[in-house]
Amino acid sequence: MIRTGEEYRASIQDGREVYVNGERVKDVTSHPMFKPLVDIRARIYDMQHDEQTRHVMAYEEDGEWNAVANKLPLTQGDWWDKRRATDTVLEDIGGIVTRVGDETVGEMWSLFDGQDLLNEVDPQFSANIRTHIAKVLRADPFHVSANTDPKGDRSKPPQEQDPDMLLHVVKEVDAGIIVRGAKYETAAAYANQAFTKPTIANWGNAAYSDYAVGFICELGSPGLKYICRTGFAGRAPADDYPLSNKFDEVDTLVIFDDVLIPWENVLFYRHTKAAAFIRATLHRYSAFAFVQRNLKLADMMIGAALFNARQTGLDKQQAVQEKLSTLAVYREGINAHLTAAISLPERSPGGLMMPNQSLLYTGRVLACSQLHEMMHITRELCGGQICVTPDKASFDAPETAPWLNKFYSVNENWVADDRRRLLAFARDMLNSDYAGHRLTFQLFAQSPPFAHLAAVHRNFDWDGPLDFVRKAAGLSDRVLGKTDHASGDKAVSQWFSKDAAVRTAAE
Template identity: 30%
Template sequence: MGLKTKAQYVESLRDGRENFWNGERMDDITAHPRFRVPIEVASSDYDYDNPERRDIIAYKTEEGDLAHRVYQLPRSEEDLQKRMELLRNMSIVGGVTGVFMALLQVVDPLRKINPQYADNIERMYKYARKHDLRAAEVITDAKGDRSRKAHEQDDPDLYLRIVERNKDGIVVRGAKLHISAAALVHELVVMPTKAMNEDEKDYAVAFSIPTNAKGVKIINRSFAAPDLNEFDYPASSHHSMPEGFVVFDDVLVPWDRVFLAGEWQLSGAFAGSLGLWERTAGLVDAVESAATMVGLAQLVSEQQGKGKKPDAQNGVAELICYAEMLRMGLEHSVRNFEMTPSGMVHPNILAVNVAKYQYANNFHSMVKILHDLAGGLTLTMPEEGDLRSNEVGPYLRKYLHATKDTDIETRMRVYNLIRDISADSFGGWKQVVALQAGGGLPAQRVMMHRSYDMNAARAKALKLAGVKTA
């Protein structure tokens, strides 16, 4: 089949999938204004004809065919570096397709328990690669009462579960929340939300199903309105993407698409593997975002004539420290990569979780510094229509004057970007995503405990304390 064109990707979305938004059923999302920007964003990953991007987003497979690089199985540090560059040049729709890396990472332990499931993963991966498909990471359950386990809920469907096994496959029921780009992918790759125990074996389920499968319904929401102008919303106007509340209403999953069906011992491995790759992608974005915050803080300080004042320099220095710690953490995770028994290379687990924790734990404090430097105009800057107005535009050019070399339109654009990414709808989305994407802070703490060499740390402490050990 080979690589798709942008037009072929858009056409592939006209497949009868069931999408809803604010109660409205959308029979063709490609014709709906709410999806105009999201589809433009997703289509950019099919920009293979662009000579400046082709080598970044495409690679040659072991069979000699061209495929999107999101499907390249890392075998070396160089491969990981190329993946980091890809993540910096890819939409979130392409990014979540990295779920196949998470699947391939669990193939080795899965093969020991059920070779057929391992074969299903490898076959599904090659099928999606061959047809240039996109897939979503479908992991977070509704969860209900968090003090109870999956099988203890008032409603047994509050975690997605197997309700029937038959000769054709498994039938599943439940819902998955916060699924980025669910409406715009071809495959929904479902995994357990956490490690399950034996009593929860019907909830230990993983599979891939086409987005238009019977019984799948996607309820969408986005931080952005359908039509936003680029001047007032420099980020949101180009980057809006719906989050999906995905309902599985007795969906039949054929056996050849099943990756886990009751083998509860491996449920945690699936969840942990996805967390690693999702946090890696989030960390790449965090590095870029942090560098942008440094630039905005410096620009807004200079435009106000306080670029050399100690308080401004101190604030910018804090942001630089934050940005550089994230960058170094990401680089360390790649240079100190780890490898599965079958030779798949992945970022260092401890490094990714530490860096992602630093990003999430300090993000809001960094936004506070940016807001403190920028001031109230972050929220009250007039809009582009006012600037272009013959009646009030001259007032803006007069009263927004600051330093002699600060262009008024540039100043407005800088403030608009600060507001858009940190204090408007997109900013609110970022505030939550910084904490929750890839699992909240407790998830990173758990992984730090699991991956840190605690025995070596204990031994070092005892030695320095003068305690002799065997």
């Protein structure tokens, strides 16, 4: 059943070995670097019980309430529900959080689609993924993802350097496998479990490898050590950095010091084909949640830019309106891709309902590749005062407050305090250490740009344009290399072959 916020807090007070700033953390639920995100995750759990939000955040099945975020997507409607639930969370907390579970649980659904492949290795692995998906549905854990390794010298295979640079199996025992190495995991220090899988995709000709392992790691397991980067919370006053102090999701180097992974938690092992499959399909579902965050960030940038332009009357100028329109085009481009991805869904190999893969991945490229440009346009529209405005203490101090009230009050609608708050919000969103971190994080959380384009290449329907040109130019079937080539109506025919209930709902 769905958990409460207090149940979540209790679940991570398990004595785990967490370090930040060179010191061991006694309690991640109260430490100032972690508490803001722990509180937000607890709030999400409580929203599933709150009478005002439960109908959006949870659903009833067999007499029990379960989290919408964890629900297996079987229909188009499930994706509308997930989108609505995420929007409700982000609007309730007043900002953006990414690693809170709804984006990473989708990675397990990709393994659900690969059960035939897992059965080639061991039927038990296929059973394990079904068991763990059921566990997520019923137990409602805070589930994150472990992906990137330290890697070491990337010009060498792992066997030719320190083998621990990539997480690997060191031995098998009756109870399971023993793994050693390290992974970077955002939010791991205050989560319950992580889907842990390999980074590398180029296995060469190897059919088997100790590095080709994927499993569910219980984050309270013995042998785990969490070495966290310094957080942004508490570095500067919250009044001056409202986003840094509330929404920093702390990244962690998780050390696996001979950690036992029970057999029932092993999802694939010593099978490079399975590892390559999960690398290729990792974001089949989770990309939707990531791109939805970009949409909300676009809203934040538009709001900050428009408020700054309106307070001084600059929104009447054509040059300013053009820049605002550029932000709007970016925002609506993301919105259109998300909406179309749900409206034209696809059945997965495992029978789940996927967002349209080509539309989802091209939307991700749009959202990520233009983000830095949109941030700079927003900086322009906010003006130079976001980098020169004094802090709140100066607005409060008796000696300086009168002067700042004089020069920062525009009219009766925009007094100094509101203007300071807006400028602080914009500065933190665009110019702070936190802002730079979030921009860089796009290259980590959603994979690097070359992987984005590779996903587009794998999922775009190239047959349609080829066949259209073949017919328009009067070319023979020989140019396609085969005579039974799919027609240009491939995408449409695939859509109308979907089950009638989904089609009717979409229409």
